[in-house]
Amino acid sequence: MKTINSKRKPTTIELFAGAGGLALGVEKAGFDTIGLIEIDKDASDTLRKNRPKWHVINDDIANISCLDLREYFGLKKGDLDLLSGGAPCQSFSYAGKRLGLEDARGTLFYHYAKFLEQLQPKMFLFENVRGLLSHDKGRTYKTIIDIFENTGYTIQKKVLNAWDFGVAQKRERLITIGVRNDLVDQIHFSFPKPHSYKPVLRDILLDCPESEGTPYSDYKRKIFELVPPGGYWRDIPEDIAKEYMKSCWYMEGGRTGILRRLSLDEPSLTVLTSPSQKQTDRCHPLEARPFTIRENARCQSFPDEWQFCGSIGSQYKQVGNAVPVNLAFDIATKIRESLEVLE
Numbered sequence: 001m002k003t004i005n006s007k008r009k010p011t012t013i014e015l016f017a018g019a020g021g022l023a024l025g026v027e028k029a030g031f032d033t034i035g036l037i038e039i040d041k042d043a044s045d046t047l048r049k050n051r052p053k054w055h056v057i058n059d060d061i062a063n064i065s066c067l068d069l070r071e072y073f074g075l076k077k078g079d080l081d082l083l084s085g086g087a088p089c090q091s092f093s094y095a096g097k098r099l100g101l102e103d104a105r106g107t108l109f110y111h112y113a114k115f116l117e118q119l120q121p122k123m124f125l126f127e128n129v130r131g132l133l134s135h136d137k138g139r140t141y142k143t144i145i146d147i148f149e150n151t152g153y154t155i156q157k158k159v160l161n162a163w164d165f166g167v168a169q170k171r172e173r174l175i176t177i178g179v180r181n182d183l184v185d186q187i188h189f190s191f192p193k194p195h196s197y198k199p200v201l202r203d204i205l206l207d208c209p210e211s212e213g214t215p216y217s218d219y220k221r222k223i224f225e226l227v228p229p230g231g232y233w234r235d236i237p238e239d240i241a242k243e244y245m246k247s248c249w250y251m252e253g254g255r256t257g258i259l260r261r262l263s264l265d266e267p268s269l270t271v272l273t274s275p276s277q278k279q280t281d282r283c284h285p286l287e288a289r290p291f292t293i294r295e296n297a298r299c300q301s302f303p304d305e306w307q308f309c310g311s312i313g314s315q316y317k318q319v320g321n322a323v324p325v326n327l328a329f330d331i332a333t334k335i336r337e338s339l340e341v342l343e
Contacts, residue, residue, distance in 0.1 A: 010339050013037075013073065013119070015061060015085035015112055019046045019308060019318035021300060022127065023054075025328025026084055029336045035073055037061050042310030043318050050306055065111040069118040078180070080121035081339055084332075086128045086323070087112050101147055109144060117151050122183055122342070123335055124148075126176040127323055130159050133174060144176075153178035156189060162301075164194035166326040168204045169268040169299045173323065175331060179338075189338040192330040201285060202264040204298040212312050213292030214275045220244075223259065224288040230263035232256050248279065257281060268299040273320035274313075293319060301326040 009032040014023050017036040020043075027033055037057045038044045044058035057064060070077060087108040101117065104110040116124060126148075132141050148155055155178055162171040179187045216224060223244055226236040233241040233255065242249045245258060261283040262268060268291075269282055275290035284291055291299070293308060296319045303325070308315040 008343055010081035010336060011075075011079070012082040012084055013080060013115070013121075015083070015115060016087055016108070017043070017047060017056075017085065019043050019322050020050065020306070021302065021322030021325050022084060022086075022125075022328045023047070024302070024306070025323070025325045025330075026082070026125075026332040027051075028325070028329045029332035031082060031332065031336065037064055040318075042308075042314040045309035046307070046318060049309055061108070061111040065114040069115060073119075075119060077118075078120045078122070080119045082123050082125060082332075082335060083112075083115055083119060083121040084125040084127075085112060086126060101150070104143065104147060109147075113147050113151060116148070116153070116178075120152065120180060122180055122339060123187065123189070124153065124178040125331065125335060126178070128174045128176075130172040130174050133159075141174075148176070148178050152181050154181055154184045156191070158191045160191065160327065160331070162324040162327040163198050163267050165192060165324075165330045166195055166199060167267075167299075167301045167324040168199040168201055169271060169301075169324060171270045171324060171327075173327065177331075177335070183342070186341050187338045188341075190334060192334050198267070200265055200267050201262060201299075205264065205285070205295060208292075208295050208298055209304055211292045211294030212315075213290060213295075214312060214316070215289050216276060220276075221288045224261060224283050227259055227261040227283065229261055229285045230266065231261055233259040255279065259283075261285065271296050271299050271320050273317040275316055296320065300324050 009030060011034050012026055012031040013035040015037050017023055017038040023033055023036055033054055035055045035057065036047055038047065039060050041058055044056050047054060047056045101113050104113055135141065145155055155176060157174065157176045159172050159174050162169050177189055179189060223240060228235055233245060248255060248258060257280040260281045262285050264285045272280055282291060293315045300319055300322050301324045308318050
């Protein structure tokens with residue numbers, strides 16, 4: 001993975017930083033990370049362990065967004081090059097037809113918007129799940145866009161699949177990019193183009209270092225031994241599948257996530273926050289077990305040297321919640337290229 005070199009490293013602050021997938025990709029694109037906010041202690045420890053020089057703030061963002069942020073970070077208004085991060089989506093109130101910042105009060109997005117309002121960075125990156133587009137019949141995302149525009153930004157959005165950008169995983173993310181209105185004639189952002197090659201599990205699993213993981217119960221392991229790579233519950237004897245699935249057997253739909261075993265010749269399905277969930281199994285292609293923490297991290301394109309802190313359950317959660325590093329890198333590279341006209 002190349003890293004862009006230039007005279008001056010543009011600055012970035014990240015909110016809801018998690019275990020650092022987005023921050024690492026942004027750093028690799030040539031940004032100087034001057035602050036990261038993350039409420040979870042284990043995730044904050046992960047950030048500090050891997051990047052001791054990063055200014056990691058382990059606190060509730062509500063305790064920070066109410067401060068004078070320019071003074072807190074030692075910035076002048078408009079000095080910051082990039083604000084990045086993604087807040088969990090929550091419904092908004094709809095007090096009036098003109099939706100503003102106060103309509104977002106009580107949501108985590110409100111604090112992202114407060115940072116944007118105070119710091120007025122040249123650009124911002126707001127990432128979220130694709131489902132945000134349809135959340136509350138589309139009204140949640142419309143409110144978010146209204147607030148971004150009222151704060152002084154011109155918006156572009158696109159759903160990107162990590163599999164198109166050097167990540168061996170099908171994972172769609174809604175990427176929203178903002179350019180400050182006074183810079184729209186100078187900054188021209190375009191989303192990255194998909195790579196010609198899309199990696200599969202064969203590319204990342206066969207030489208993966210050993211790491212901790214949570215095994216299946218003996219009962220579940222023996223059933224998974226009957227499932228062929230690329231198969232699921234329909235590929236084993238009906239009586240065994242019916243006993244395992246219980247009430248799920250009578251549900252409508254394909255239920256293709258139940259007893260799902262991946263193949264080396266396909267990408268991972270979206271990495272989740274737990275190694276084993278009945279309706280969303282992701283069994284290892286060659287062994288009857290879930291992926292280990294390091295295997296999941298590889299599916300998220302974390303480098304092997306990136307270490308995770310906390311319990312096994314916490315590490316699984318951190319990896320599952322992360323933005324794939326390679327996807328973040330490609331997006332941040334395009335942002336960096338857009339900003340270079342100002343240098």
